[in-house]
Amino acid sequence: MYISNIGLDEPQRLAVMAQLQARLSDALDLAAQLKQAHWNVKGANFHQLHLLFDTIFVATEAHVDLLAERIVTLGGTADGRVQTTTRATSLAAYPIDAKLGEQHASAIGRSLADFAASVRVDIDIAAEKGDAGTADLFTEISRSVDKHLWFIEAHLHS
Ligand SMILES: [Fe+2]
Numbered sequence: 001m002y003i004s005n006i007g008l009d010e011p012q013r014l015a016v017m018a019q020l021q022a023r024l025s026d027a028l029d030l031a032a033q034l035k036q037a038h039w040n041v042k043g044a045n046f047h048q049l050h051l052l053f054d055t056i057f058v059a060t061e062a063h064v065d066l067l068a069e070r071i072v073t074l075g076g077t078a079d080g081r082v083q084t085t086t087r088a089t090s091l092a093a094y095p096i097d098a099k100l101g102e103q104h105a106s107a108i109g110r111s112l113a114d115f116a117a118s119v120r121v122d123i124d125i126a127a128e129k130g131d132a133g134t135a136d137l138f139t140e141i142s143r144s145v146d147k148h149l150w151f152i153e154a155h156l157h158s
Helices: 010-040 046-073 082-088 101-128 132-156
Strands: none
Touching: 010 046, 010 082, 010 101, 010 132, 046 101, 046 132, 101 132
16 A cells, blocks of 8 residues: 555555456456457357447456556555455356357457446445545446447347
């Protein structure tokens, strides 16, 4: 924990940083899952989904950066190590046998929905701890993830 004049006390900062770190691990996992889908999707909607998964990957990479840099802003150390991500992610492991568009869309949809649910809880925790800046950061991510979940779920209607 580094000294900072940010105006939030140490217990506040520690509580919020724990949420940020948990979502950082999830977001790094989600980014890897999106590339997995981008590379391996097959079937009639190949091109559309190939591009969509990459669009969401780019947004997720931006979220990774927001989360990590907020941790450091609060005086902490962002832990983006692969080993930490593997241990800490709360997302289900990506199915290696996913092949067709629906299979990839449903796996990504589940991860996005789980991530979105966690971020919604984070918004409330950050607000409760008096850190409106972090609550706003989580809100921005939440809105983006919700939109991308819509894009994915639109592919799952028959
Ligand atoms: Fe690519």
